[in-house]
Amino acid sequence: MSMDMTTVGDTGLLDTLQHEVALFARRAEQTRLGGVGQVRNSMDRAAYLLLNRLDKEGPMGVKALAASMGIDSSTVTRQVAPLVDTGLVKRTSHPEDGRAVVLQLSPRGQSRLDEVRSSRRQLMAELTHDWAPEEREAFCSLLTRFNSALSSRMATTGGAAGEQPVS
Numbered sequence: 001m002s003m004d005m006t007t008v009g010d011t012g013l014l015d016t017l018q019h020e021v022a023l024f025a026r027r028a029e030q031t032r033l034g035g036v037g038q039v040r041n042s043m044d045r046a047a048y049l050l051l052n053r054l055d056k057e058g059p060m061g062v063k064a065l066a067a068s069m070g071i072d073s074s075t076v077t078r079q080v081a082p083l084v085d086t087g088l089v090k091r092t093s094h095p096e097d098g099r100a101v102v103l104q105l106s107p108r109g110q111s112r113l114d115e116v117r118s119s120r121r122q123l124m125a126e127l128t129h130d131w132a133p134e135e136r137e138a139f140c141s142l143l144t145r146f147n148s149a150l151s152s153r154m155a156t157t158g159g160a161a162g163e164q165p166v167s
Contacts, residue, residue: 047083051105054104
């Protein structure tokens with residue numbers, strides 16, 4: 001579905017939006033929005049997203065994890081390897097099929113994820129300390145909506161420049 005952006009709204013506003021998204025992406029990557037204190041920048045985005053997914057959805061195989069995140073199985077395998085090596089993720093046998101491998105958040109991984117979440121939560125509180133609760137809710141709602149639209153678009157178009165969508 002192609003649409004003429006001039007019919008969607010003010011092109012000046014759309015130019016500002018795309019510029020602000022680009023700035024956000026750069027700043028987020030530069031700081032990795034890693035939180036505050038000693039935990040700051042201590043976990044990369046891929047590790048955080050994988051650990052978070054395992055925490056929210058429970059133990060699962062590589063294919064299921066890849067599908068739930070909208071990325072390739074080989075990418076998950078590559079990203080999970082250092083998490084297993086450092087003891088943040090455990091590989092266990094599937095309870096119903098001992099031949100299959102299931103990835104599971106280890107107690108150490110849970111502790112580390114909780115620590116990073118807390119640090120990142122503190123950073124979000126600091127960055128939005130002068131916002132009204134309604135502004136925080138609106139921003140979160142709109143950012144969630146924007147990310148969902150972006151994920152949907154990437155899923156239907158195969159991603160930009162061959163990239164896979166990230167959850």
